[in-house]
Amino acid sequence: MESMDDGVVTPKWRKFLRVYMAVEALAFAAIFACKLNPAFTNTKTDQKPESQCSDNCLPGTRKKPGLSVHPCCYECVPCSEGEISNITERVNWMKCTEEEWPNQKKDRCIRKLLDFLSYTDNISIIFISLSVSFCIVTLLVMRIFIFYLNTPIVKANNRNLSFVLLVCILLSFLCVFLFLGQPLDITCILRVMTFGVIFSIAVSSLLAKTIMVYIAFRATKPGSYWRKWIGVTLANSIVSVCSSVQGIICLIWMSVSHPFQEMDTHSYQDKIVIQCNEGTVIGFYSVLGYMGFLAAVSFVLAFMVRTLPDSFNEAKYITFSMLVFCSVWIAMIPPYLSTRGKYMVAVEVFAILASNAGLLGCIFLPKCFVILFKPQLNTQIYMLENKKQ
Template sequence: MENCFRPQEKIIYNKPESRCSDVCLPGNRKKPRSSIHRCCYDCVPCSEGEISNQTDSESCMKCRDDEWPNEKKDRCIPKVLEFLSYIDGISIVFITFSALLCVMTVIVKGIFISHLNTPIVKANNRNLSFVILVSIMLSFLCVFLFLGQPQDITCILRVMTFGVIFSIAVSSLLAKTIMVYIAFKATKPGSYWRKWLGGKLSNSIVSLCSSVQVIICLIWLSSSHPFMEMDIHSYQDKIVIQCNEGSVIGFYSVLGYMGFLAAVSFVLAFMVRTLPDSFNEAKYITFSMLVFCSVWIAMIPAYLSTRGKYIVAVEVFAILASSAGLLSCIFFPKCFIILFKPEKNTQSCLLDNKYRYG
């Protein structure tokens, strides 16, 4: 016989719930409404740099200095490290141009060596020409010190390396210009200037002018040298790894002295630019110093108005542009004559040997 009795079923009634606000999801916080009901509130997103990882959170938490909220603002993630790496598009462009210009400098040097005893190479002190070529080549190579993640040693070598290299190059141009001036002062028989002709004076000028820059760099190193730092304030979601110049006075002293040498070379070359063209290369030095000064003057406002890795890009561009200006203005005209106008590279096209030095 079937059991006609069934167990009594338990009926569960849901408790009615009354809400005047929605649930605040992670990434938001409660904001009390201006009403008579304290339980009513609005959900507002967390502020910049803050997160909430709980539902109906009363407040948001601030991320650490090296972290930043994700898109949902429910957790902190490490900030992106920014520096001018070797794989950046602009770095690849710089590396390409630096390599090409370095190879071009080696080719120019090879042309000069293969035509070492020709009049156009011997004129205007060929030893100084080789010093300038080596300096230009090293300036193209020092671009690699500015690329990649900065370290304390690279920060020290960056500005000081190109400062000394450029000082040697500009000092050599200054010596060239002075020797051109002295050579034409010594054309008169029995002239007092004849004893100053030769390589000793030019070498002394280069050594003295370059030594001043080295002393400035040593003082800078001993007082407050450059170092690597992490800038967490320029960008909210990035940490910029950059070089702190240490002493601002030291940094601008290096650039200022380099500019002083360029200005003196420009003025002297401009003064003697009208001397006979067959011997005189002062007009090429004038134009090269004009390009050099223009690049670095334009670099200053660009340097002061940029941030992050683009400051390094401005410095690298200035180095490449000024070095390329020296190479093209000083040496390309001579290479053109050597390769394509050999009839002008003869003794008859230059002044007599008594007016020539080097």
């Protein structure tokens, strides 16, 4: 072997020293790298190693202890309805307010949608179109009656009541707009007031027409007691008294507990229903009950006198109109009680349009048909001959 003599390093030892120094440098570099890497270091000497057998619970879920006895093992369950979890590894849920609802991920609360029959809904557009169309038809009928004001058909059965009925039908078609849009306290009050009073005047006019038909038949007999009742005074009195009763019912209802806007946050989970609260159910059903009573009395009387001989007996047309009127409102009751929100309002609007269209079609369109297309029947001579037969 070679040795080092007098400080002289042999080539073999020089090579050995180089290898040793290289290995030592690599060792120091590895130790320095471990010091800089946090995975291999622990700055807190008292920190214990964590043990976890489940994944972290993301927002929208919470921890639920599993069947294992180890606390590190748990399940991640989704949030319940109306609750959110917006922090990872949350144990409890956060409940949204009544005006809010969780989003699809259930990690934050969002505002609930407002639900009411707005003017932009498809069904509202249909209702508006029908209401405007029926108003135009009603105005045309009024124009025809004014132009042929002194003809026998127009004068038959009190033409003043006919114009009162036409005005009521026109206003009823227009009151449909009170049921559209977001309900307010004032619109909730106007709905029931206009609906109850206008319909009562219309049905009272039909009742007065029916009574006048019966009186006119009885007054044809010589020395009849009924002659003194013929005239506009009795008809106007019937309309005034019957409609005033409905007005008093509405005033009592408004003074006790008037309708108001209501925010229903419980019927649906994801939306707020804005509707009209009737205030007191007794008042609401009193208005409907009285209107139904007038319609029933008018229907019965018109049915009884429908076969009486007269030049132009309007009672048979009133019978058909009251049959349509009563059928529509009776058929409305089941869907009205089984729906909520804007669909309940849509049922009311449909009943208003259908019942008014029945009155307009059954009473006035036959007269307009005779006036426009069969003028030979709208003469005094034909009326007298038909009355003799």
